[in-house]
Amino acid sequence: MLELINLVPGKEVLGQYTITKLLRENGISSTFGLQGEDFPDGAELVLFPSHLFGSFEAATSFSQELEPWIAFDCSSVRSLSRMEVQEDGLVLQVGARVPGPSxxxxxxxxxxxxxxxxxxxxxxxxxxxxxxxxxxxxxxxxxxxxxxxxxxxxxxxxxxxxxxxxxxxxxxxxxxxxxxxxxxxxxxxxxxxxxxxxxxxxxxxxxxxxxxxxxxxxxxxxxxxxxxxxxxxxxxxxxxxxxxxxxxxxxxxxxxxxxxxxxxxxxxxxxxxxxxxxxxxx
CATH class of the missing domain: 1.10.510.10 (Transferase(Phosphotransferase) domain 1)
Known part of the structure; x- marks a missing residue:
């Protein structure tokens, strides 16, 4: 099970990606750079902490609400490839790496x-x-x-x-x-x-x-x-x-x-x- 405190460069996650570095944080999520065969140009792992939801059921509902974004394909909108909910309610989102700063x-x-x-x-x-x-x-x-x-x-x-x-x-x-x-x-x-x-x-x-x-x-x-x-x-x-x-x-x-x-x-x-x-x- 992933924990934010353990996400350091070089750590393997989801069985196919490796953490490169912390990219950004805000009030509701933390985003890490990833390396993996699925994304030759790099990927991003976005983590939504369990305290946002209060229960596993609410975290699952949040993940399901975002599933349509996995099928959405447009060059000006970041594409997603995976959503996952851990037993502790931590929600994981994997998507393509975005160019440059904000x-x-x-x-x-x-x-x-x-x-x-x-x-x-x-x-x-x-x-x-x-x-x-x-x-x-x-x-x-x-x-x-x-x-x-x-x-x-x-x-x-x-x-x-x-x-x-x-x-x-x-x-x-x-x-x-x-x-x-x-x-x-x-x-x-x-x-x-x-x-x-x-x-x-x-x-x-x-x-x-x-x-x-x-x-x-x-x-x-x-x-x-x-x-x-x-x-x-x-x-x-x-x-x-x-x-x-x-x-x-x-x-x-x-x-x-x-x-x-x-x-x-x-x-x-x-x-x-x-x-x-x-x-x-x-």
Whole structure:
């Protein structure tokens, strides 16, 4: 049985992989690099600790919720090959290695994307979201921390797909409950209890793209209430942040409309968003 404390470089896991190093950690999982014949370019082992679930049955339910991601195949979404639950409730997920650091890493280094690069990144991510949503799946918590690449927008890959909505379902939170996801990127309806959806994925994306272009979120405030109140009003086009980086007016307008507090004012789906984004610089 695997234990986090024993996962050191060189350790064999699952009978066919070898740990290379710890890649990243967050509040709900730890990710390790793997070597194995199935993945000549490397793989990743993601571990979700048992305390997230409280019981073996809940851990199993979480794993089952993520099984559709094993069959999903899209170049802009990290593919999975295996899900497993240990007797102690530790959940293991094996997937392809993603390229480069996260978008958040580039942002932290002060690197901003040009309008053309924002368009390019958005189109690539929308390709993945359109396929996901067409398959009845949602990412549920899209943000710079889950977009990885080597600096070229066409290399971008989304990770951690389905984790937030699967936790939502596993913990029996129901159709409406407290916000699950990242408040800065979530649409206003999630603050009042709506579950993650295809629409919230698009709102997440619009926020992410605006931040990647300007270095700033389109919202004021740092706390839950302040952010919620800021989101009651559609972001203004031609903001100081947008002017400072010469954000293309068409792109600025599209992103602001995609962040409207009223769902009916936003792009209806990933296909519509993609169509408008493709024309935003013309």
């Amino acid at each position: 978008l958040r890493h580039f942002m932290a280094e002060g690197e901003l994307l040009s309008s053309g690069e924002v368009q390019q990144l958005g189109l690539r991510l929308l390709d993945g979201l359109e396929e996901l949503h067409g398959s009845g799946m949602v990412h549920g918590d899209l943000k710079p921390e889950v977009v990885f690449g080597n600096g070229d927008p066409d290399s971008a890959v989304i990770i951690d797909g389905g984790v937030t909505p699967s936790l939502w379902s596993t913990q029996h939170l129901g159709a409406r409950t407290q916000l699950v996801g990242t408040p800065f990127y979530a649409p206003i309806e999630q603050f009042s209890g709506d579950a993650p959806s295809a629409g919230s994925d698009l709102y997440n994306l619009a926020t992410l793209l605006y931040e990647a272009a300007t270095g700033q979120l389109p919202w004021n405030g740092t706390g839950f209430v302040e952010v919620f109140q800021s989101k009651l009003v559609r972001p203004s086009e031609g903001s100081n942040a947008a002017r400072a980086v010469n954000l293309a007016p068409g792109l600025d307008s599209l992103l602001c409309s995609a962040l409207d507090p009223q769902r009916r004012e936003r792009p209806a789906d990933a296909s519509v968003f993609r169509e408008h984004l493709a024309a935003a610089l013309t």
